Amino acid sequence: MNIHLPRADVTERTLAIVGELKRLEGPLIPILHEIQDEFGYVPEESLPVIAQELNLSRAEVYGVVTFYHDFREHPAGRHVLKLCRAEACQSMGGDRLAERAKALLGIDFHETTPDGAVTLEPVYCLGLCSCSPSAMLDGELHARLDEAVLDALVAEARQ
């Protein structure tokens, strides 16, 4: 489950994270990962802090955050269900399962259910192509999905 700190101390935590990782060569991506781990997304308030500490412009930092699919600008639902949409999963009926997941949750990809329970996201390859279709629910992998397994995953996520 995605449970994260309240965002009151964004600046303070950002400073601490940047301080810890600044010594790395090319530290920006590791910093953004750490920030997203901490808050569940990359809060806008953290960007000027990162920019200042790394001697970058805010635009540069914002450009990086928005370039990569992983970084969220808003918090996700309590659970994140990622369905693989790539070719190997397509060959085993992945598209049908994706439609089913959308219908069960009543949302499209990149959306969160109104109760904040589940965010549905596409992923392009989990490297489980020999046992497709596959999915990831809150970091846990599931392969050889069928309707029953998908329904169970969705039910688990909705709780």
Place this chain on the structure above:
Amino acid sequence: MTVRIFIPRDAAALALGAESVVEAISGEIAARALDATIVRNGSRGMHWLEPLVEIETADGRVAYGPVKAGDVASLFDAGLTSGGAHPLCLGKTEEIPFLKRQTRLTFARCGVIDPLSLDDYRAHGGLRGLERAVVMQPAAIVAEVTESGLRGRGGAGFPTGIKWKTVLETPGARKYIVCNADEGDSGTFADRMIMEGDPFVLIEGMAIAGIATGATKGYIYTRSEYPHAIAVMSAAVEIARAAGVLGTSVLGSAHAFDMEVRTGAGAYVCGEETSLLNSLEGKRGLVRAKPPLPAHKGLFDRPTVINNVISLASVPVILDKGAGYYRDFGMGRSRGTIPLQIAGNVRHGGLFETAFGLTLGEIVDEIGGGTASGRPVKAVQVGGPLGAYFPRALFDTPFDYEAFAARDGLIGHAGIVVFDDTADMLKQARFAMEFCAIESCGKCTPCRIGSIRGVEVADAIAAGIEPEKNRVLLADLCNTMKFGSLCALGGFTPYPVMSAMTHFPEDFSPVPMVEAAE
């Protein structure tokens, strides 16, 4: 003697319930007070049999699979710990035809050893290549790799030794070895399996590359979609550092080499080497124009070797057994072995390492066993989302860089995705364009705009709007993308599109919709 029970920690096994099998087996060991221990190995690559449980017997390892938690009690009743008979018993692991038919050089230890035991690694021939490299002249190491005929396994097939030679000969106060572990192609999982199943072989290969070129720092750039690989790889780096395999004195020599594992952030284009370098530097993953080559000006503008995981992981065996040993496998200019990744709608999916030269038909029909659905094979996409779709008519194509290129295809990272006759090739062509549109870094116009126009044209064909004219337009657009794009993303997206249109024209001539009568 304590019986060793092997249960993979590979992501595929985990995704198929390996954790609950471990729990059940631990429970039975305790309940029955048996003298047995569980080893978490990598995967043998027979993914249709995962989770594959193996028992070490005096006679060799015996395999059971696919095992579900519910099968565990009956397995113990049947005498699992002594390799007893059971409906799930597959006999000796090494005798399973899928495994027996392989030539495992790069994946020799994968699935066999405990991936995080350096002792296990050494006991199975690990570190011999590096031990040899530390006492060799850099130029001699480079010559050995060149001599082996090893070509880049990421897809481009550039001779690894030539790349290393360029970096060796480029002066620089600091040089880098960057391992491209951003395995984003659908249908591929070889990099993931090596990182999860035999991470030390990659560390050893990178250390050899460092010594050969004068680089002292390495980065493994992998994907956030691979959390298990990241965990195993990071732990292995720590272990290697503590054991003196990495650090200021590699294996007690005067050579220094250390490395870090870095995680990407969900951008497919970062598998392109120059985009990857930008990402490592903390920038947007925009593709760089070449020249300058990364070998001259790579990471932080320093001379940089950037190689795929499998290229680097193949180096230790070359140094250990000699260039000739490796070169003697294969055909034509494709030397050595290639880990085929058989995926999609296929009965026996998994990793099959073999010398180059098997035909596509042998791979799909004999080794893969045809489709999982039991329906006829319609198309096979080789080389990931940028690879061509081959029909049965091209099943005589041998697995070789040049042979695939001669038929307007590519072997890429050797991912093979099988589709049965329910596949709609116009839809697959549209997806190729859509994927390019989603993942384009945006730097060059043919890729950024071309892919979006490509989706629209494919939709027009599907809707029956001037299909003939739109097919010509799609071919023209592909031509522009192929020759006008900066990197392989835009440049190779035409492969799946054009191959689908060329080999499956019937799917591009949908029955026109009947106009509603007034």
